[in-house]
Amino acid sequence: MRLFSAKTAGNRQKSNKTEGDNAKIALEWLFFELKSDSAINQALIRPSLAFKGFTTITNSGSEVIDPKRNVGRAIIISIAACVVIYTLVGFAVASNLSLAEIIETQDYSLAAAARPALGEYAVWFTVAIAMMATAGGILASIFAVSRMLDMLTEMKLVPHRHFGMPGSIQKHTLVYTVVLGLILTAFFDLSRIAALGIVFYLIMDIAIHWGVLRYLREDVKASAWVPVMAILLDLLVLGGFVWVKLNTDPFVIRVAVATMIVIAVAEQIFLKKSENSRQSGDEESHAHDHH
Structure with missing residues (x-):
């Protein structure tokens, strides 16, 4: 009995020591991460990109049967599926690796957790899964952006040139989106591309919610608190992200600001020319009717 008690006490001491070591490792890692901008970047970039994926579902609304009913369902189902998958992945990793091992293999912890079952x-x-997930995300984003550009082109809000290409406008915007992506990858690394995407997306999201609140709230029967809360949360995330980048990589913010200024000026010029062309066309039509 005494021997059993001694062994039990020894095991408890080892367990407590292991837990203490894990806690110490976790605190040291957390302190190291917080000294840099990586922790804040991960906390801001990854969730923003994840939820951006859910909102792109709405860009396919015109191609969905009964979109008023099914688009909302698609968003809810996709979020629920992701929560289940992320939870299972987290459980699998935590069940096979200690805290120290998770921290050590943070970039490939899933592969390390799968090694006992799958070996080398x-x-x-995990690389195959990551490639498929990345490819799916890229294709979905390209389609969503090209679909949105097609819609804006049809509304005469953005310029468009065929450049001799056959097919519909959406096929053209699909090509433009891919070319723009290739240009970005040629001049920026992935972290900077992601940072630019976050800035542009958050500002676009703020503008859209402001438009709904200011001009479309009655038409779409939107509750005022929803766009207001969305704007406040976007500003909170955007402010924190910009502050971090100004201290760590101000070049990204300069590029973002310069690009937005160029886009705003070009859009104003385009809209003004379009309005002048429309007025000239109306005047010619009236003159023709009088004759």
């Missing part, structure tokens, strides 16, 4: 094939398995 674990890395290839």
